[in-house]
Amino acid sequence: MNALHLPGYRILDFKQNKYDYLYVIEPEEPPYVCIHCGSIDVKFTKHSVRYRDVVDIPSQGKRVLLRIKHRRYKCSACGETFYEPLNGIDTFAKVTKRLKEYIMEQAVKRSYEDIGDEVGLSSQTVKRYFDEVVMEIRNNTKIKAPRVLGIDEVYICKRARAVLMDIEKGIMIEMLESNTKAALKAFISSMEGYENIEAVTMDMCPAYKYVCKELIPNAKVIIDKFHVIAFANKALLKYFNAIKNKANTAETQELWGVRKILLTGKEKLTPDKVAKRDAIFKKYDELKIAYWLKEDLRDVYLAADSKEAFELFYLWEENVPKSMKHFVKIKNALNRCKQEVINYFKFPDENLTNSFTESMNRVTKDYVRLGRNYSFDIGGGGNYA
Numbered sequence: 001m002n003a004l005h006l007p008g009y010r011i012l013d014f015k016q017n018k019y020d021y022l023y024v025i026e027p028e029e030p031p032y033v034c035i036h037c038g039s040i041d042v043k044f045t046k047h048s049v050r051y052r053d054v055v056d057i058p059s060q061g062k063r064v065l066l067r068i069k070h071r072r073y074k075c076s077a078c079g080e081t082f083y084e085p086l087n088g089i090d091t092f093a094k095v096t097k098r099l100k101e102y103i104m105e106q107a108v109k110r111s112y113e114d115i116g117d118e119v120g121l122s123s124q125t126v127k128r129y130f131d132e133v134v135m136e137i138r139n140n141t142k143i144k145a146p147r148v149l150g151i152d153e154v155y156i157c158k159r160a161r162a163v164l165m166d167i168e169k170g171i172m173i174e175m176l177e178s179n180t181k182a183a184l185k186a187f188i189s190s191m192e193g194y195e196n197i198e199a200v201t202m203d204m205c206p207a208y209k210y211v212c213k214e215l216i217p218n219a220k221v222i223i224d225k226f227h228v229i230a231f232a233n234k235a236l237l238k239y240f241n242a243i244k245n246k247a248n249t250a251e252t253q254e255l256w257g258v259r260k261i262l263l264t265g266k267e268k269l270t271p272d273k274v275a276k277r278d279a280i281f282k283k284y285d286e287l288k289i290a291y292w293l294k295e296d297l298r299d300v301y302l303a304a305d306s307k308e309a310f311e312l313f314y315l316w317e318e319n320v321p322k323s324m325k326h327f328v329k330i331k332n333a334l335n336r337c338k339q340e341v342i343n344y345f346k347f348p349d350e351n352l353t354n355s356f357t358e359s360m361n362r363v364t365k366d367y368v369r370l371g372r373n374y375s376f377d378i379g380g381g382g383n384y385a
């Protein structure tokens with residue numbers, strides 16, 4: 001093996017400076033087979049030589065450039081000429097195969113610029129190689145559409161990306177570069193058997209709903225319980241924050257002590273937590289109303305079937321005071337997609353919310369495991385369901 005640890009080459013010359021290594025190399029063996037006629041063991045005569053520069057993986061903190069003496073041969077059987085194949089380098093590629101692999105590995109944790117600086121390529125070129133490999137993988141493996149598809153979004157570096165999940169298997173199918181309708185449409189229609197998707201769970205984002213109506217009109221759109229409850233928790237926190245912003249130091253401390261209690265389901269509270277909660281409610285009436293509106297909305301999900309759920313939703317809406325404007329907003333939003341919210345009750349055998357939150361948690365973990373040091377903010381607003 002040569003110093004490059006790239007088999008099949010002889011090193012003819014070597015130069016270095018502070019930043020770079022340059023290796024002039026040539027293939028060790030002449031070609032074995034004619035790429036035109038397939039002849040083996042016939043005479044191949046040297047026709048011409050071209051030097052080809054190929055970027056390789058960095059070594060000892062320096063960039064590595066291979067200058068390959070690439071020979072063109074003439075086949076005595078068919079008379080055609082051809083360049084000898086190069087080991088570890090795709091035909092006429094400007095980088096080695098192992099550099100492409102290195103880029104794929106590094107791109108999950110570093111910026112394209114950073115990798116480009118290290119290996120000696122522009123950030124655009126690094127991105128292009130990354131995209132090429134991703135496309136290759138995608139084209140080679142046609143993803144099978146799940147029976148129940150979950151769509152959600154995550155924010156990575158303040159940019160929303162759509163996440164698609166197989167809800168039944170509890171796994172992530174794909175994370176898209178963006179969350180636009182076009183991206184979602186392109187991806188869903190690329191899945192094998194997407195026409196047969198039976199149900200799609202999502203948040204209240206109308207764009208996702210319309211994509212599904214257009215592409216898979218027979219699939220039931222379900223707004224997941226997780227998102228509805230998260231919505232209510234966010235509203236509750238708005239009241240909480242408004243009070244906290246006006247509070248003095250002692251009051252602030254007391255409020256922080258109940259924040260988590262307020263976001264926890266009432267049935268999960270121990271008696272001393274209930275006492276703490278009720279003590280706060282004596283001081284802040286609006287917080288109390290907001291809390292019970294949130295809890296009552298959670299109770300709607302105890303309905304046995306869709307008919308009962310409709311009735312409970314109706315009762316809940318009736319009880320939202322006009323003065324509680326954050327909850328009036330929820331009421332209006334739920335009204336606009338009532339059918340999709342109620343569809344949740346039409347899948348009684350499947351615990352969609354659990355599968356959903358489990359999938360989302362796994363997505364987060366997968367990302368962390370891959371070494372992506374991004375802060376994660378799940379679209380729904382946390383694990384509240």
Ligand SMILES: [Zn+2]
Pocket residue numbers: 034035036037038039075076077078079080
């Ligand atoms: Zn030939």
